[in-house]
Amino acid sequence: MAIQYAKDEQNIVTLTLDRPDRSANVINAEFGAALAAVLARLQAEADLAGVIVTSAKKTFMAGGDLEWLYAATDAAEIFASAEALKAGFRTLEKLGVPVVAALNGTALGGGLELALACHHRIAINDPRLKLGFPEVTLGLLPGGGGVTRLPRMIGLQASFPLLTEGAQLDPVAAKTAGLIDELADDVADLLTKARAWIVANPQAAQPWDKPGYRIPGGDPRQPKVGQMLSVAPAMLKKRTFGNYPAPEAILSVMVEGTVVDFETASRIESRYFAQLATSQVAKNMINAFWFQLNEISAGASRPKAVPPQETRKVGVLGAGMMGHGIAYVTAVSHLPVVLKDVTLEQAEAGKAKIAALLDKRVAKGKLTREERDAALARVQPTADAADLADCDLIIEAVFEDRSLKATVTQEAEAVVGEATLFASNTSTLPITGLAKASQRPSNFIGLHFFSPVERMKLVEIITGAETSAETLAKAFDFVLKIRKTPIVVNDSRGFYTSRVFATYVKEGLALLGEGQHPRAIESAGLQAGMPVGPLALSDEVSLGLMLHIREQTRQDLAAEGQTMPAHPSDAVLDVMTGEYGRYGKARGAGFYDYPAGGKKQLWPELTTIFPPQGEPLSQPEMIERLMFVQALEAVRCLEENVVTNAADANIGAIFGWGFAPFKGGTLQYINDYGVAAFTQRSQALAEKFGDRFLPPERLQVMAASGAQF
């Protein structure tokens, strides 16, 4: 039985959520049946004094059954199941006796919705206990009464961010927000307080079931509230560009639901829930952020034969922006780290930046003073390679220069043990080539961190030709240990992320070269769901670096006896740098002007230098070019075995360069479009805009067979 039933001498029934044979409770058909059974039993009790709802697991309940929801395609079935669950919750809150949620652990999504259907909520005051509605992050809404109850509890305005942003609050913040009513010290205190509340409130009913009830802060028919609500869709679209149906649906349920009675509001919520759950966006997001992310964390790309590997001490070479960031994430993950630079002053400057990052976390209340001091104490700045001696993982983060990297590799290898791993944080230089400087190329691997390291969740692990399975396994386990997401790729120019990312930027330049309006290009990028437009991104990366990488590629290919294929962005890059000396943001001028103290603005001369030719492309066409070019490159990476599975490709794209999350990643973009339709459209784009849009053979085969990524 998923819910235990126990009645005590005070006639209080404790319902304990306890899913058999599993570590966490979940809302599914089995739970629904158990709820119906205990409700029937509660209704049959003659002398019931109250009900406590708690959990036998570490968490209270973390939400709904995503496997079922992901597979569900029938809106009528989803609607009916949401209605059934809600009918149960409604029965619970209308039992006529006080019902208390005793939150012994995390309550998210459906778990928190169950708690909201109780009259009183008490949580153990443990900062690891999280409360919130993360549904929106999976393209869904809380369909178990969450959007109906929360505004009725805390008002429309206060509910809006909690429901549309999916924040997970600790108990103190949740109490401030009005999600819960009381804090407890531990389980014993929790249950004592729950009983005390039941005894003190024998007549408990929900506020919305009491006569004269008004929504806190007013309902949408009041002019003051109406005014606030009129700007809410604009606020949403400002950040979603209309690509995310879930926050819009949540707002609709909030507004439509608060001008009608509770039951009608509930039904409106179920209808929107069914719509979202059957939407392609939800499927994309659940696929990426649930299934594929879990697949990655479970080690799908890790050699299975190698047992778990522990990293005990890390050496970071170079205390610059990447180096100190890597040292920081290592130290906060409770690993000692040696931060080495050429001089002690440079190393200490790096440590000072780590201190600043830690202080920021303390100021935000995310870290205690003691934790901060302990983390900082784990960082040992040095200029002496001998201090690396007992490190079992060295990560170099020095300038992107082959000979410099070779020097630091050899310097470190001279002092460390034979088993020590050597990782290069290169974003562009092939790992197999760098490994040539190493005495132990089987211990050599690429760990490509993203900037800023403390914020970017992805680490791209690159295996060289000689990298051993043990090395890969240890690197993989280390990345998980520092709470980053590892994807594993094979050595190739630009690896996976830089290679595919570059196609987006270059396509933007190509569009400019064709005379498309620069603002329309940037707008297309943003509307496509990319975090930054391609021209602004070029300025960030710097046109100089793009030029440098291009020339390096040309030389490398020449050495292999190949010619680099021409790209329409080449001319744009040459004109911008060669003729106008505009190298990007760092140099104060690129595609944008960067007025001192002002907001960047597109350089007005762009429309003169790249004048319009013929009819401008429509936004949808530009959006397709910017997205197709990335998706196609991702397919080529898969075809060339640079990435080996869809999870790594999709998550790498979203976490690496912010590829439109609502599309679920580069390869999922193709599933979303339809593999056959995508292939056909690629062909058409290739005919119009060039061979870079030609569908790779693998895609054609898949289109013919009806396969998906």
Place this chain on the structure above:
Amino acid sequence: MSQEAYIFEAIRTPRGRGKQSGSLHEVAPVELLATLMREMQQRHDLDTSQVDDVVLGCVTPIGDQGADVARTAVLYADWDVDVPGVQLNRFCASGLEAVNMAAMKVRSGWEQLVVAGGVESMSRIPMGSDGGAMMLDPKVSSKVNFVPQGIGADLIATMEGFSRGDVDAFAVRSQQRAAHAWENGYFQRSVVPVKDQNGLIILEQDEHIRPDSTLASLGKLNPAFAAMGELGFDALAQQVYTEVETINHVHTAGNSSGIVDGAALVLIGSKEKGAALGLKPRAKIRSAALVGTEPTIMLIGPGPASQKALKLAGMTAKDIDLFEINEAFASVVLRFMRDMGIEGAENVNVNGGAIAMGHPLGATGAMLLGTVLDELERTDLSTALISLCVGGGMGIATVIERV
């Protein structure tokens, strides 16, 4: 010579009970309209950019149905942005007023294709929510001797000698005829089911209807307006109608129109525009008329308005095949029949009316027009007269003829 105005299409939503438990309470009024607009567009593959205006009745145009619900619905339903929209209010006649105004626009030659209709979500926006001086400003209501409509209806019954049995019998007939029409699919062509965003049906039939009503069951209902009459409204009415000794309160919830949610649309245009768009003219609007009458008794407008409309069309009551008179109250229809010299006639409201199916204020006039046009076609008759009584002492009538 002005051009004729033709009716190409008339559709409506089913009517939901106008309270929280009603099926359409969860559906916003703009969504009811959008349901019909999408249907209208799809049914005729209509190039909506050709529509010159959308004229919609709505009697309580605030909240969900405020701020020009016509233009709002145009944009929400993905009709061409070029299509303007206007909301009008002639109380209970609004839906037919919209039709008549559309016909006038077309007949003026200034517009070629106009959508008329109306909407009312009475469950969401209760009658009277928009206030108004006629009822709420003492110097005005006192001047016009305002009494609620139900008092006016009871006054009509009293003066005409309609007994409780008479009005209840009429109500039973309305219920039976409406049920018969539904059972036989007479409304099939024009009632568009309301669905949710997933395509799940929310309501596909009028749900106010009570086919099992009998004289006995209706006889048990309490008079609805006796108590408020007692407070002073009866006395006020008697000060105007000095020969009335006692007002006989015969109207109940069972023989008055039902409070419901619903919407209706009618597509009206010139012959040329219809031909250009491949629209088949079903009927033409022969005439339209309005009158004002004494406001205290309020509900006697249908007779004079109909006479006026018939005169305009060069017709008499004998030339009309079917009458469709809004069943605001049973006595209104009975009085109308007497006024028109057709007492006891069988060709009035042949498929029931608002007593059975409900009266969504802003939409009803357009619903009546569509209902009677369907019936003309089904029975292969030619002419119909549609009329409604109107708050404030007005009446409206429209004469149509199949083509």
